[in-house]
Amino acid sequence: MTARLDNDYTDGARAHAYSDLRFLGTYHLAFRDLPALFARHVRGVRALDFGCGAGRSTRFLRDLGYRVTGVDIAAAMIDEAQVHEPHGDYRRLPRGDLSALAGEQFNLVLAAFTFDNVGGPQEKVAIFEQLRGLLAPDGCIVTIVSTPELYRHEWMSFSTVQFAENRVAKDGDLVRTVILDIEDSRPVVDTLCGPQAYAEIHARAGLEETELLLPLGRGGEPFAWVNELWIAPWAIRVLRPLR
Numbered sequence: 001m002t003a004r005l006d007n008d009y010t011d012g013a014r015a016h017a018y019s020d021l022r023f024l025g026t027y028h029l030a031f032r033d034l035p036a037l038f039a040r041h042v043r044g045v046r047a048l049d050f051g052c053g054a055g056r057s058t059r060f061l062r063d064l065g066y067r068v069t070g071v072d073i074a075a076a077m078i079d080e081a082q083v084h085e086p087h088g089d090y091r092r093l094p095r096g097d098l099s100a101l102a103g104e105q106f107n108l109v110l111a112a113f114t115f116d117n118v119g120g121p122q123e124k125v126a127i128f129e130q131l132r133g134l135l136a137p138d139g140c141i142v143t144i145v146s147t148p149e150l151y152r153h154e155w156m157s158f159s160t161v162q163f164a165e166n167r168v169a170k171d172g173d174l175v176r177t178v179i180l181d182i183e184d185s186r187p188v189v190d191t192l193c194g195p196q197a198y199a200e201i202h203a204r205a206g207l208e209e210t211e212l213l214l215p216l217g218r219g220g221e222p223f224a225w226v227n228e229l230w231i232a233p234w235a236i237r238v239l240r241p242l243r
């Protein structure tokens with residue numbers, strides 16, 4: 001059974017701390033390869049940032065030239081996004097219900113770390129089905145999720161050493177990290193979901209995985225990598241409707 005996951009990001013102090021995050025350290029690896037990936041897969045400029053948080057990923061898309069709408073379930077995160085970008089298109093949605101976006105079509109849907117924070121397979125499938133329905137013809141979904149290894153190792157931007165239970169966690173179990181790049185050291189709680197579980201979820205939602213990136217750090221980058229040179233902390237997938 002999948003444990004219940006509450007959203008950490010409804011907390012104002014957490015949202016404010018998260019709002020300071022940039023593209024440094026381990027996070028660099030989540031964003032470094034996206035411009036080239038988008039160039040290979042995305043035609044058109046209309047984008048949805050699903051789980052936009054404090055707008056870091058939304059502004060990233062905007063700076064690449066996308067006309068982007070950011071949506072999130074956490075009002076505190078949307079408030080932070082609007083502080084950074086008062087005229088940005090940010091909308092709060094009810095959990096699991098994207099019907100407010102009906103009639104809109106997106107060339108790209110980005111979900112950056114969002115599915116780490118969504119509960120079990122049923123909830124994930126239901127959301128992916130709705131996202132699939134929002135794609136323009138030839139549109140695609142790009143997900144960035146934590147690999148299971150993220151929760152079992154130390155990183156430049158994360159520590160997991162105090163969470164022994166992470167090492168034996170199975171798909172659907174809650175796992176914890178502490179983000180080292182922000183002042184708020186309270187654990188972030190995610191749901192573990194490995195590659196096989198994601199493959200089943202995507203297939204059930206009528207999506208196929210057309211590219212997978214497992215980015216590693218490189219020597220010469222201006223970061224004090226810990227395990228990032230050998231172990232990939234993130235999995236980046238391009239998803240398209242099954243034909």
Ligand SMILES: C[S@@+](CC[C@H](N)C(=O)[O-])C[C@H]1O[C@@H](n2cnc3c(N)ncnc32)[C@H](O)[C@@H]1O
Pocket residue numbers: 007009010050051052053054055056057071072073074077095096111112113114117118127
């Ligand atoms: C780790 S933050 C990432 C924020 C942003 N994408 C970034 O890269 O900085 C994950 C976000 O997903 C949001 N989220 C979680 N479940 C969601 C859902 N079912 N629908 C929309 N957003 C959700 C959370 O509220 C949180 O703001």
